[in-house]
Amino acid sequence: MRKWIAAGVLALALTGCTRYEPVEEFPDIEYDSTAATEAAQESTEAETEGGEEAVISISAYxxxxxxxxxxxxxxxxxxxxxxxxxxxxxxxxxxxxxxMVIDVKDDQGRITFAMDSPTVNEIGASKVFINDMPALIQKLKDHNIYPIARVVAFRDPYLAEQKPEWSLHVADGGIYRDNKGLAWVNPYRQEVWDYLVEVGKKAGEIGFSEIQFDYIRFAVDRTMKDVVFDPEDTKGRSKEEAITEFISYAYDALAREGLMVSADVFGTIIRSGEDAQAVGQDYGEMARHLDYLCPMIYPSHYGDGNFGIEHPDTQPYDTILNALKGSKDVLAKAKAEHENGRQAIVRPWLQDFTASYLKNYIDYGDEQVRAQIQAVYDAGYDEWILWDAGVSYHYGGLLTPEEAAREEQEIQESRAEEARLEESRAAQSSAAAESGAAAADS
Structure with a gap:
């Protein structure tokens, strides 16, 4: 039986963000699953997940x-x-x-600073929270802080209301709204893709180094059964194909501007084909078209019994480790199927909030934050981002720059030793097999 994200909504006084929406049920909606043609790969890249910062050089970018x-x-x-x-x-x-990941296009579809771009101006999308974005970006860079623009993609109630022809629709032609009354735009529509790329490019022009798409999916609550898709929009594509094609399209446009591109995904889609089909997120395929893949693997988002853990929220280390082991397995298989293709680095979102809406939860503080970070390293990954909608973080769970540098050196030495031992074991196994074969022949 499929286990899914624990229901509950975190009160978000400062942000109005509803990332913790309860997921009631995935609707059973059938689509023409004609395979879409894969986007052409103009080149490949080698990725470095450890050591010094790497410079990416791709012929087209x-x-x-x-x-x-x-x-x-x-x-x-x-x-x-x-x-x-x-x-x-x-x-x-x-x-x-x-x-630092900063809202550029927020959960309501509003642009958070005075962005001068055609569609933003046409629909009046700007709602200024940050009066001087260039100054803020410069301040971050002065402190060696890498700026990432969060761009909420397809849950965009503002755009859907302003451009109803770009929204999802129900049978009577009305705008589709989810169980919170929020309208979504249509992930199949090219015009929506172009708008998101437009916003990403403008964020890059003002100084952001990376564009991170969130809500890069279809809605998942029961109301989705009421949505009617126009065959002229879908063109025979499944949800997963539509999302992957958008990512490929956006990546090409934004990477040409010198921007890194990342996307947030549900953690549960990593091993669940059913969940992946419902939201339109194919983990392995998405990784082929991004610089970074950011699974939201908050322990509170896993139902009781996931990974054999009675209450995942109460065991943050074990939950994160198991989720990322699944990521390793899925991406290793995808890599084997596309040996010469690009594959994103995994950079998970970690939980720095207490999920008191759950029946079985624990308070999250310094210890729980550090445990999750340790699980990331123990799973073989190096990067992470903390999420708290109220922006109240437990800094006591973090290391000083000097401590972090020593830790990184120790991790790399440990991994190098483990790789050496694995190579030695493989050689011994091969030699034993050859010896056994020779003895059998004689």
Missing amino acids: PERERVKVKGIYVSAYVAGTGDMIDRIIEQMDQTELNA
Whole structure:
């Protein structure tokens, strides 16, 4: 029986963000699953997940510098409030944190600063929370903080209301709204893709180094059974094909601007084909068209019994480790199927909030934050981002820059030793097999 994300909604006083929406049920909707033609790969790249920062050079794209991210999410409200953001930067200077994800296009579909672009101006999408975005970006860079623009993609109630022809529709032609009354735009529509790319390019022009798409999926509550898709929009594509094609399209456009591109995905889609089909997120395929894949593997999002853990929220280390082991397995299989293709680096979202809406939960603090980070490293990954919608982080669970540098060196030495031992074991096994074969022949 499929286990899914635990229901519950976190009260988000400062941000209005509803990332913790309860998922009631995946609707059974059938689509023509004609395979879409894969986007042409213009070139390949070698990825470095450890050691010094890597410079990516792809023939079709300008050079882009890769940063090993240890980040936090910051809402537009907090980012635009001087004393708040200054205190956060001060805390970051004292810890291993080196990246900040900031709302550029928020959960309501509003652009959080005065962005001058055709569609934004046409529909009046800007709702200014950050008065001087260039100054904020410069301040971050002065403190060696890597700026990432969060762009909420297909749950966009503002765009859907302003451009109803771009929205999802129900049988009577009305705009589809989810169980919270929020309208979604149609992930199959090229016009929506172009708008998201337009926003991403403008974020890059103002100084962001990376565009991170969130809600890059279809709605998942029961109301989706009421949606009617126009065959002229779907063109025989499944949900997964539509999302993957958008990612490929957006990646090409934004990477040409020198931007890194990442996407947030449900953690549960990693091993569940049913969940992947419902939301339109194919983990292995998405990884082929991104620089970073960011699974939201918050322990609170896993139902009781997942990974054999009675209450996943109460065991943050074990939950994160098991989720990322699944990621390793799925991506290794995908890599084997596409030996010469690009594959994104995995950079998971970690939980820095207490899920008190659950029946079985624990308070999250310094210890739980550090346990999750350790699980990331033990799973063989190096990057992570903390999420708390209220932007109240447990900095005590983080290392100083000096401590982090020593830890990184120890991790790399440990992994090198493990690789050496694995190579030795493989050689011994091969030699034993050859010896056995020779003895059998004689």
